[in-house]
Amino acid sequence: MSHAPTGARRREIWLLVATFLVAVAGLIYELIAATLSSYLLGDSVRQFSLVIGVFLSAMGVGAYLSRFVGEALRGFIWAQILLGILGGFLAPVVFYAYAWTGAVELPLFGLLIAVGILSGMEIPLIARVLKEIGAPEFRFENVLSVDYVGALAASVAFPLLIVPQLGLMSASLVFGALNLAVAGLSLWLFRSDATRSQWGVWALALLLTGAGLVQSERLVTVAEAALYEDDIILSETTPYQQITVTRFRDRVRLFLDHSIQFDSFDEYRYHEMLVHPAMSHASRRADVLILGGGDGMAAREVLRWADVAQVTLVDLDPRVTGLFQSHDDLAALNDNALRDPRVRVLNQDAWQFVEHANTQFDVVIVDLPDPKNLALSKLYSRAFYSLLMERLSPRGVMVTQAGSPFYARQAFWSVVQTVAAARNPVQVGAGPWTLPYHTYVPSFGDWGFVMAAPFAPKTGDLAVPPGLQYLTPAIWQQSHVFGADTGPIEADVNRLQSHALVGYYLDGWAKWFE
CATH class of the missing domain: 1.20.1250.20 (MFS general substrate transporter like domains)
Structure with missing residues (x-):
């Protein structure tokens, strides 16, 4: 049948x-x-x-x-x-x-x-x-x-x-x-x-x-x-983002989700200003934590300091760190920093790493993408900066990139206020010492940073390692001066409950480019 x-x-x-x-x-x-x-x-x-x-x-x-x-x-x-x-x-x-x-x-x-x-x-x-x-x-x-x-x-x-x-x-x-x-x-x-x-x-x-x-x-x-001016040498979609690398002659650019992350012609300006002031102000530099920075450029600058014993680099996307570690042309841009035995690369969420880390660091460098959505905004929140302060050694120094005080002025000063509002585990009841500064990076425009520490570091001339292309003590002094159109304005602290920073960021950039 x-x-x-x-x-x-x-x-x-x-x-x-x-x-x-x-x-x-x-x-x-x-x-x-x-x-x-x-x-x-x-x-x-x-x-x-x-x-x-x-x-x-x-x-x-x-x-x-x-x-x-x-x-x-x-x-x-x-x-x-x-x-x-x-x-x-x-x-x-x-x-x-x-x-x-x-x-x-x-x-x-x-x-x-x-x-x-x-x-x-x-x-x-x-x-x-x-x-x-x-x-x-x-x-x-x-x-x-x-x-x-x-x-x-x-x-x-x-x-x-x-x-x-x-x-x-x-x-x-x-x-x-x-x-x-x-x-x-x-x-x-x-x-x-x-x-x-x-x-x-x-x-x-x-x-x-x-x-x-x-x-x-x-x-x-x-x-x-049609999207990019230069020849595309790599384009790949990962579970986390769209990665695009372009080249024109000796000029290489990295785009994540179609937003530029660096241009090899001027990235040294950004990375020198991000890394060396914090390294100079720290009393010791043996253990350094970098959050983001999967291209290895920040790690390259950190390794210029002879007393660095270990660098822990935490970046979510293993494809980004893999490219800048294994691809010879891209690794050359960071002077093979991600191949250095002192550099430990961890591909995990920055918040999860910081929350569960059981060590303290002498310097913490936050080189994360701009806070254009809530997932990124939480990494610019008071709660996250408070966690970072817990991971700093008592005389340690933290620095974060903070966007443009010109294009997204209120967003920049919101980051400043948020860092200043973080908990200070060394001086209970007092906020951390903070120092906002900025410089001009042609690919980005006027770009800002915020440095923080449990105690105010000892003052003195900026000490930098040899071989820098941009940062000098004179440039450093100039970076503290803000113009009338970039200086402090009222801005709310970025909290997990409100995420004021996302609105400031989107509104600021939309004013100029939409």
């Missing part, structure tokens, strides 16, 4: 499998849109929240509109074909729009709403088709259960597999192809109900998507060439 499933049973099984697949694809599109929005517009919490809200609302509209679809099966297949096109080309369209026009919101949210509406129509239409084919013991909650399992699978796979292996551009096209595969198999299983127009549009969409996948590397190259 044959136990092969009947045609109706095969269709029922397929529709439940299709429910799982379309749930995976739908959530992937949502995550791609949220990630793109965070990369290109900043403030990841705000952007993720907005994308999720818009997408879910659009799904609600789609669920409502599904009642007006006369033929559920044909409506479901059309939805898959359109999702294959709109969802598949979501990332390419947004990247190209940003590269050539600078516009992100309209194409991103326009496509997000369209994809959300089509995704919202899927489950009601599948449920209707199951009823129409007489699926035995059909229960709507079974469809929803499969849908939720698909969403779980997508949420786990996106950061662990999809982004590292495919990148956003290819991932968008791959899951567009998945929707088209669902449409194609549905057309074949229900071929008696399929129309020529559906077959024709499906075939054309499949051809375009296939061509996009074949040319995906070229698409990325063309889009990035």
